[in-house]
Amino acid sequence: MTIDWAHFTPWASLLGGVVLGLASAIFILFNGRILGISGILGGLMSPRLGDIGWRISFFLGMAAAPTVFAWWAPAGFLSAPRIDAGYGLIVIAGLMVGLGTRYGSGCTSGHGVCGLSRLSPRSLVATLTFMGAGFATVFAVRHLF
Amino acid sequence: MQKITEFLAGLLFGMGLLLSGMSDPGKVLGFLDLFGTWDPSLALVMGGAILVGIFAFTVAKKRTTNFLGGALHLPKANQIDRRLVIGALLFGAGWGLAGFCPGPGLVSMFSGQPKAFAFVLAMVIGMLLYEAADRFIHQPRARQAATR
Numbered sequence: 001m002t003i004d005w006a007h008f009t010p011w012a013s014l015l016g017g018v019v020l021g022l023a024s025a026i027f028i029l030f031n032g033r034i035l036g037i038s039g040i041l042g043g044l045m046s047p048r049l050g051d052i053g054w055r056i057s058f059f060l061g062m063a064a065a066p067t068v069f070a071w072w073a074p075a076g077f078l079s080a081p082r083i084d085a086g087y088g089l090i091v092i093a094g095l096m097v098g099l100g101t102r103y104g105s106g107c108t109s110g111h112g113v114c115g116l117s118r119l120s121p122r123s124l125v126a127t128l129t130f131m132g133a134g135f136a137t138v139f140a141v142r143h144l145f
Numbered sequence: 146m147q148k149i150t151e152f153l154a155g156l157l158f159g160m161g162l163l164l165s166g167m168s169d170p171g172k173v174l175g176f177l178d179l180f181g182t183w184d185p186s187l188a189l190v191m192g193g194a195i196l197v198g199i200f201a202f203t204v205a206k207k208r209t210t211n212f213l214g215g216a217l218h219l220p221k222a223n224q225i226d227r228r229l230v231i232g233a234l235l236f237g238a239g240w241g242l243a244g245f246c247p248g249p250g251l252v253s254m255f256s257g258q259p260k261a262f263a264f265v266l267a268m269v270i271g272m273l274l275y276e277a278a279d280r281f282i283h284q285p286r287a288r289q290a291a292t293r
């Protein structure tokens with residue numbers, strides 16, 4: 001294993017993580033909800049009366065994030081994201097992520113951040129499983145084929 | 146008040162994804178490439194988030210209502226079953242293919258990335274497929290089991 005020092009951003013990533021933790025803390029303590037993106041979005045696929053508004057408010061906040069971030073971050077802080085996958089692969093990946101996160105009841109936020117924070121064995125199994133699958137997939141794509 | 150904290154949580158979450166580098170698929174794949182040149186940054190993202198989260202959930206577990214007096218929805222499910230593992234495997238493989246998970250996909254779409262828009266569209270279709278499968282495959286079976 002070689003460390004990619006050129007892309008390693010320990011402080012920004014740690015601080016960003018703390019901000020993600022704060023968002024999850026606000027959501028559980030003030031709104032009584034688990035901050036899990038796939039669950040919040042997935043609930044809109046079978047909408048029930050009185051269960052829509054809070055999801056929309058949350059996503060409006062998320063939609064404002066890039067603009068607010070651009071005001072606040074130093075110029076040039078945010079380099080353009082590297083999206084190497086082509087459209088075909090992106091669509092296959094999207095279908096798998098949508099289906100998989102609903103089937104497994106959560107993603108990186110719900111199981112990864114919130115589940116591990118509340119010391120849930122179920123979320124630990126889910127997180128180890130999707131991380132393992134992620135490592136294996138990248139290994140296969142980059143080093144086998 | 147409730148609407149404000151919902152909005153604020155979404156705003157902070159999106160900003161956390163941008164600041165941490167989670168919203169950059171290149172960085173995510175760099176983290177998942179354990180056997181290549183490895184970028185450990187995302188381990189610090191998880192570490193930072195859980196550090197704060199542990200305090201919040203310790204407080205939440207001791208309460209019956211949230212700070213605004215409303216309901217506190219802590220998950221009750223604790224079963225580790227085939228659904229959980231198969232779902233997580235499918236999700237992890239999709240994550241490894243493009244480097245997007247749901248949150249970063251959305252925030253990149255809101256940043257105006259066309260590929261992220263395609264990802265979110267496909268993800269929503271995947272979620273709708275799940276709803277359809279759940280309605281027509283799982284629930285009728287559960288109903289049969291209940292009447293048996």
